[in-house]
Amino acid sequence: MRLVPPLAALIAAFALAGMAGAAQAQSPTLNGQAMPEYAAPAPGVLAEIKARGKLVGGVEAQNPPFEYIENGKIVGFDIELSELFAAHLGVTFEPIDTAWSGVIPSLYVQKFDMIWSAMTITEPRKQAVTFSQPYASDQAEIIVRAGDTSIKTIEDLNGKTLATQLNSAAEHQAKEIIARYNLNTELKAFDHFDAAYLDLKNGNVDAVTSTKLNDRVLFEKMPGSFDVAVELPIFNYVAVATRKQDTDLSAAVDAFITELKTSGKLAELQTKWFGFAMVLPE
Known part of the structure; x- marks a missing residue:
C-alpha cells in the first residue's frame, strides 16, 4: 500500500472539505431556511412531464393581468405563456392557485413543476430556485x-x-x-x-x-x-422559477423565452395584456 504523505493528505482533506462546503452552499434555501428535500427523477423532470402529458404550474390567481380568475377559470398573461410552453412540450397545462407566502416550499414538495406567476427576481429567491431570463418588468x-x-x-x-x-x-x-x-x-x-x-x-x-x-x-x-x-x-424583473435540481426544465424554459423574444411573440403578448411592449435586459 502506498502511504499518502502528510502534506498531500492535508491538501486532500481541505479539497474534500471545500467540495462538501460548496455542495452544502448550493442546497436550496429561502431566507436561511432549507427547502424540503427533493431529488430530480433519473430521466429528468421533462421526461416525467411528457410521460404524464401535463405541465403543472403554481400561480397566485389574484394578480391581474398576470393571472386572475374570470368566469371560474384562471386566465392572464402568465397563463397564456404557460399554455404556449406546454404546447411546445406536447402536453397540456394545469395552473394551481396557491398562497404566495408558501409558493416556493410548495414547489419543492412537488405540488407543481414550476412557478410562472410574475415572480420578481430577488437575491433571497435566487438561493432557493433557478430563475429564467426575465420575460416582463415592473x-x-x-x-x-x-x-x-x-x-x-x-x-x-x-x-x-x-x-x-x-x-x-x-x-x-x-x-x-x-x-x-x-x-x-x-x-x-x-x-x-x-x-x-x-x-x-x-x-x-x-x-x-x-x-x-x-x-x-x-x-x-x-x-x-x-x-x-x-x-x-x-x-x-420577473422570471420563471424552477427547482434548482431540475436543470433540464430550467434550460427548456429559458430557450423557449428566447424563442418568444426573437420571434416578437413575447412583445405581442405584452401589448395584448398590458398595452405596451416591455423593456427587458438583452
Whole structure:
C-alpha cells in the first residue's frame, strides 16, 4: 500500500472539505431556511412531464393581468405563456392557485413543476430556485389614499404604517428601504395585496407598497380611491422559477423565452395584456 504523505493528505482533506462546503452552499434555501428535500427523477423532470402529458404550474390567481380568475377559470398573461410552453412540450397545462407566502416550499414538495406567476427576481429567491431570463418588468411604487399629501418622499414614511404582501418582492424591498433610511416605519404584511389595499382604503395603514402594474388594475377597479405617492427607483424583473435540481426544465424554459423574444411573440403578448411592449435586459 502506498502511504499518502502528510502534506498531500492535508491538501486532500481541505479539497474534500471545500467540495462538501460548496455542495452544502448550493442546497436550496429561502431566507436561511432549507427547502424540503427533493431529488430530480433519473430521466429528468421533462421526461416525467411528457410521460404524464401535463405541465403543472403554481400561480397566485389574484394578480391581474398576470393571472386572475374570470368566469371560474384562471386566465392572464402568465397563463397564456404557460399554455404556449406546454404546447411546445406536447402536453397540456394545469395552473394551481396557491398562497404566495408558501409558493416556493410548495414547489419543492412537488405540488407543481414550476412557478410562472410574475415572480420578481430577488437575491433571497435566487438561493432557493433557478430563475429564467426575465420575460416582463415592473416598477415599485408607494400609494396612499386619494388626497393624502403627507407622503411625498421615502423619508416621509418615518412614523407611518406601510402595508404590503407577505413574502413578496415588495415586502423584501420595503425592509431594505426601512433599514437603509433608518426609518421608524411599521411594516404590515398580508397574505394578498387586496387585503393591504382594503386596509389602506379603511384608514388602518398609511400607505401600501406594490408595483405599477398591480396598482394600475386597482385604480381601474376603484377610481378616485388612491394616489401614487412615491415612484421608487426599483425596477422589478420577473422570471420563471424552477427547482434548482431540475436543470433540464430550467434550460427548456429559458430557450423557449428566447424563442418568444426573437420571434416578437413575447412583445405581442405584452401589448395584448398590458398595452405596451416591455423593456427587458438583452
